Amino acid sequence: MVRVILDVKPRKNPFLPVEAECLVPKNFVDEREPRDLSVWVGNKERRLEEVVTLTREGTATSPEDVELVLRGDTSRFKRVGEYMEAGRITIEGDIGMHCGNLMKGGMIVIHGNADSWLAREMVGGTVRCNGDAHHYCASGYRGEKRGMRGGEVEVMGNAGDFTAEYLTGGSVTIHGNSGDLTGVEMAGGTLIVHGDCSRVCANMTGGTGYVYGMVHHMIPTFRFRETAIIGPEKVKMSVFEGDIANRGKGTLFIKVYKYPL
Amino acid sequence: MLHEDVVCPFCACLCDDLKVETDNGTIVKVDNACDLGNHKFLTDDDHRLKEPIRRTPSGWTSATLQHAIDRTVEILLGADRPLLYGWSGTHGEAQSIGVHMAEVLGGVIDSTTSVCHGPSILAIQEVGHPGCTLGQVKNRADLVVYWGANPIEAHPRHMSRYTTYTDGFFLDRAFKERKVIVVDIRRTQTAEVADEFILIKKGGDYAVLSALRAIVRGKSDMIPATVAGVTKEQLLRIAEMCKKAKFGAFFFGMGITQTQGKYKNIRNAIELVDELNRHTKFTLTPMRGHYNVYGFNEVCTWMTGYPYAVDFCRGMAFYNPGETSAVDILARKECDACLVVASDPAAHFPKDAVRHLGEIPTVQIDPYPNTTTAFCELQIPVAVTGIDAQGTSYRMDGVPIRVKSILNRGYPTDTDILGEIYRRIKEAKRV
Structure with a gap:
């Protein structure tokens, strides 16, 4: 088991994005390999060591044995964990856009907030954000027909607009409130929002959504099916099917809702 | 001297039937233009910046063109992430140099699209564009829908050239037979001439569109009595009008793209238009604003594969509006220099974005002093495309139209200035 601590060095311009898709466990199995890794700071390619201080504790023989720990201001580090297949990444502060993009396995834990496109088009693995996630959490890329296809995303705080857009598989759980058009164009998988959200699952064609809080501006083209008692807490919920406007066959469980009258 | 068939460089209607009279280097008369076009032609010379200006600790001072170009090149070459923004008020040839320049610099290029019809492009990338030329609309459409658009004030000749008040080749009595539906959150001037006006609650467009889609599909049973302030009876009536039309044309403006x-x-x-096409012929066209904002999307797409908000920082094109669009980059302080060409971001962007514009070295290339001037280090005046510069523009329906130069006021064109800056950058980068 190896623990690689990456401490972010102070930067002259801390707002410039750092494109750091090299920060995946498989690149840190061999202790010599990080010397060849590079990141992009604006339009300049830099060696990883110019941006972070690396400390290794232990040895590893496979990516499963590697844990990366990111410390310091990583709020502008983008694409951390992109295409990750195994191992673990722990981010002690906030993380920039596209964290866990197209991730296939392993686990990412973020102790701070995550910027937009967290776990975009994720295929497998687990992402847990202990703070808030910004817009497009667990969504698709521009023009894509499928977003997250597998794995689990859990946000302990709030999530922004377009959360779980194009959700096709796997599960997304938001413990706080979620933004506007959560689950829009959803085609499969499971979406659970414990707080409030608005216009949930608009234009959905498949999958299942649960909202245990209030749905503002409920889309008027969902057909009410029945009232059901859900879960061990026996919550009384209205069950809808839709989105009828899109010939959808999704199922939506909602505790309280309000139409845009 | 009388110039005929002059193209108006104001809005994306690109009216090409103007008659402009010039006398001794001055425009003295304009025929056929709307108030907005008239104003642009007749007052153009009153507001021009006469020479390059630069900011000094004691205020603005004149600069030589050579100094202005030298400093611009120095700023752009020294930046780690330059932003090249604007482009909608100039011709395609200049836009093309801008895209080349962004690639060589490793910068980000974006146009005013990202704050007007960028959302339309994102939607088109998801589900396609059932569009047609304005000529098709003029000659065939017996139903016109303006949704979140107010052409009488923003595109004053749109209705008289292409829709409500014009003859149609395939319509017997176009003026009487053509029906107009207007959807807006307030009773606009355009609403006054509508056969049917839908007063919608702010932010209710999506719900009303979904309801109409379901009704057109024959699934109206679950629709509540009112949707965003619109009664179910009116929705049923509108859906019926659309289905019965022989040819419907849907125009939408920023009232729906930016809500x-x-x-x-x-x-x-x-998707509503798609649904209606199962019953009749229906098309959809965005009411583009700047006269060549569509042109930038065309130029950028054929050069990079993406229509706007393209990031070349890693040497290849990456596109993700929301991340690579100008407002987001400026508000997040992710660029360290900015070149503004043919637009006025300070007049339209949010406060945080404009503040950053003033914190980094910013150069503006524009014929007129404007709000952005106050945030610049340097401004270089150029000729106005359509008045003293010529080039290619794209109308709101994607038709390219050659814009003419009708007089020479002695200014360099955008192509001249950008061409020289690009040449110097290539020289420095040894490209």
Whole structure:
């Protein structure tokens, strides 16, 4: 088991994005390999060591044995964990856009907030954000027909607009409130929002959504099916099917809702 | 001297039937233009910046063109992430140099699209564009829908050249037979001439579009009595009008692209048009604003594969509006220099974005002093395309039209200035 601590060095311009898709466990199995890794700071390619201080504790023989720990201001580090297949990444502060993009396995834990496109088009693995996630959490890329296809995303705080857009598989759980058009164009998988959200699952064609809080501006083209008692807490919920406007066959469980009258 | 068939470089209607009279280097008369076009031609010379200016600790001072170009090149070459923004008020040839320049510099290039019809493009990328030329609309459409658009004030000749008040080749009595539906959150001037006006609650476009889609599909049973302030009876009536039309044309403006939900509103509108095409012929066209904003999307797409908000920082094109669009980059302080060409971001961007514009070295290339001038280090005046510069522009329906130069006021064109800056950058980069 190896623990690689990456401490972010102070930067002259801390707002410039750092494109750091090299920060995946498989690149840190061999202790010599990080010397060849590079990141992009604006339009300049830099060696990883110019941006972070690396400390290794232990040895590893496979990516499963590697844990990366990111410390310091990583709020502008983008694409951390992109295409990750195994191992673990722990981010002690906030993380920039596209964290866990197209991730296939392993686990990412973020102790701070995550910027937009967290776990975009994720295929497998687990992402847990202990703070808030910004817009497009667990969504698709521009023009894509499928977003997250597998794995689990859990946000302990709030999530922004377009959360779980194009959700096709796997599960997304938001413990706080979620933004506007959560689950829009959803085609499969499971979406659970414990707080409030608005216009949930608009234009959905498949999958299942649960909202245990209030749905503002409920889309008027969902057909009410029945009232059901859900879960061990026996919550009384209205069950809808839709989105009828899109010939959808999704199922939506909602505790309280309000139409845009 | 009388110039005929002059193209108006104001809005994306690109009216090409103007008659402009010049006398001794001055425009003295304009025929056929709307108030906005008239104003642009007749007052153009009153507001021009006469020479390059630069900011000094004691205020603005004149600069030589050579100094202005030298400093611009120095700023752009020294930046780690330069932003090249604007482009909608100039011709395609200059836009093309801008895209080349962004690639060589490793910068980000974006146009005013990202704050107007960018959401329309995102929607089109998701579900396609059932569009047609304005000529088709003029000659065939017996039903016109303006949704979140107010052409009487923003595109004053749109209705007289292409829709309500014009003859149609395939319509017997176009003026009487053509029906107009207007959808807006307030009773606009355009609403006054509508056969049917839908007063919608702010932010309710998506719900109303979804309801119409379901009704057109014959699934109206679950629709509540009112949707975003619109009664179910009116929705049923509108759906029937659309289905019975022989040829419907749907025009939409920023009232729907820049409200909550943005591109999902447009996607819903496109899917409504798609649904209507199962019953009749229906098309959809964005009411583009700047006269060549569509041109930038065309130029950028054929050069990079993407229509706007393209990031070349890693040497290849990356596109993700929301991340690579100018407002987001400026508000997040992710660029360290800015070149503004043919637009006025300080007049339209949010406060945080404009503040950053003033914190980094910013150069503006524009014929007139404007709000952005106050945030610049340097401004270089150029000729106005359509008055003293010529070039290619794209109308709101994607038709390219050659814009003429009708006089020479002695200014360099955008192509001249950008061409020289690009040449110097290539020289420095040894490209």
